[in-house]
Amino acid sequence: MYMETMNEKYNIEITVLSPLSIGAGAEKDLVKGVDFVEKDKKVYLLNLKKMIRNGIDIQSLTTYFADKNAGAVLKMLEGKLNAVSDKQYDLPANSDNDIKSFIKNELSSKPIIPGSSLKGAVRSVILHHLLAGQALGSSKEEKNYFGDSTKGDELMRFIKFSDAEFNETALVNTKIFNLQGSGNNWQGGWKHSGKETTNYYKATGFNTLYESILPGQQGICSIMFSKNAFDKIENHIKKSEKEKLFSINEFFQIINHHTKNYIRKEINFFEKYSTAEKTDEIINSLKHISTQIPEDGSACILKMSAGSGFHSITGDWQYDDYTATGVWTGGRSNGKQKYKSRKIANYNDCFSLMGFVKLQPISEQEIVKRKEIQVEKERQIAAEKQAEQERIGQKQKQLADYYNLIKQADALFNDNKLIEAKSCLEQAQILVPDGKKHDELLTKISKIIMEQKEIADKELAVLAYQKQAEADRLAANQVPLTEKLKTSSKIQTMIGNIKTWMKLNNIESLSETDIEAIHTKIKEIFTSLKSRDKNNFSIKPLLEILNEELINQWSKEIES
Secondary structure: OOOOOOOEEEEEEEEEOOOEOOEOOHHHOEOEOOOEEEEOOEEEEEOHHHHHHOOOOHHHHHHHHHHOOHHHHHHHOOOOHHHHEEEEEEOOOOOOOOEEOEOEOOOOOOEEEOHHHHHHHHHHHHHHHHHOOOOOOOHHHHHHHHOOHHHOOOHHHHEEEOOEEOOOOEEEEEEEEEEEEEOOEEEEEEEOOOOOEEOOOOOOOOOEEEEEEOOOOEEEEEEEEOHHHHHOOOOOOOHHHHHHHHOHHHHHHHHHHHHHHHHHHHHHHHHHOOOOOOHHHHHHHHHHHHOOOOOOOOOEEEEOOOOOOHHHOHHHHHOOOOOOOOEOOOOOOOOOEOOOOEEEEEEOOEEEEOOEEEEEEOOHHHHHHHHHHHHHHHHHHHHHHHHHHHHHHHHHHHHHHHHHHHHHHHHHHHOOOHHHHHHHHHHHHHHOOOOOHHHHHHHHHHHHHHHHHHHHHHHHHHHHHHHHHHHHHHHHHOOOHHHHOOOOOOHHHHHHHHHHHHHHOOOOOOOHHHHHHHHHHHHHHHHHOOHHHHOOOOOHHHHHOOOHHHHHHHHHHHHO
């Protein structure tokens, strides 16, 4: 074994150019109804511990998990989704497949590009470079180019990458671009099921969602070269070519040369099969990435990870033209075009091949500066998260107070304490203006109170009328008896008016003036009578008010 001395270390900034996904393994793919649920175009990644803390019935939940009953799980978690979830994603499209999860740092839970993934992608490029167009008879022949790990001289032991951590992932929808046809008649299309491929693009059907790092995100890794240790190794074929790999600029130039050729061949492929929708967008995306490849080796563009496909891995050295890969002979694929499918990511209406990244050296000073920026950003995020938690806590308290007021209002309503019940509901309405619980009862109580007010107003109006009538009656009697008797035309009417007048004026006995007024009125009534009525005229009924002697006297006067 040889002692490995790290002669050179380069800090590298990785910038994602097209959606990037590095799988955590099929066993960690996210299953609907177990690992996540969907609601209102959102995906909620569930946390079992949080569900237990929030009082979810785990026994029932376990049964639903076993059945992958996403609807039942969602119903159980209604109103608690935020509290029992670790993360929310926007849902780009519905899919029947599991979500492909991204590998993450176990301590920080942040997505990472493992050094092994970078190393694997670079290894394919290096093999292509070392082959220089020659055919590789078998995997055993790789040892002629890379060396043998059992002997300690395997080339990639001397080129090492560290992991790169990124901030976050999002969900990206992917579809398979596939060739359809037979013989010499092949056309491009989009696969919508196991048996359906058409020229037309649609987001759903045979689509897969990937946790992905989106274009524009950046992370830091390092590349370490052990050139001194490598120089001690003998009997390597084309050792001079390998030594170029230990110069960062030539290393990048080799990667860029490979990537340029790869993009060129992919563009030719999509141009040939451009009858399918969205091929123009894919070609434009590839051209845009190609323009970012520098000529001086100051940076490099690398294709890697999920969705890379056959032509991004070791097999690429076999074909200089992706439109002429031949057909399979024998087996289920007999007669079908070789390497005819591509996985295409669609994010924000941009259609692109997945996994393009840019690698560029970065200074220690710049790393320190970025870490400071990141720390400040994380501090702000933490502060915002704390503020959000406080807001949620306040909202939960408001909801608790709201439901308590609704409960009080119900009890008061049942006790017919409508005003108090309405007051509780109005307080509840202030707490949660868009709440539904208070609306119906508040409307009902307001209607009853309005009806009661209308009845009360009517009763008050009647009482007021009666009071006014009584006042008018009193006013009508607060006059001299002479005035009261003016309208009397009959003895009986006159008697009634005199009694009323005496009662309302609290008069117990008539004065001489009053008696004279009565006497005058009697003569006036008698005088107004017709001759036949005078014979029957009598003032005897006045005995209710006046003494008999006076009545007899007045009667004689009338008779004479």
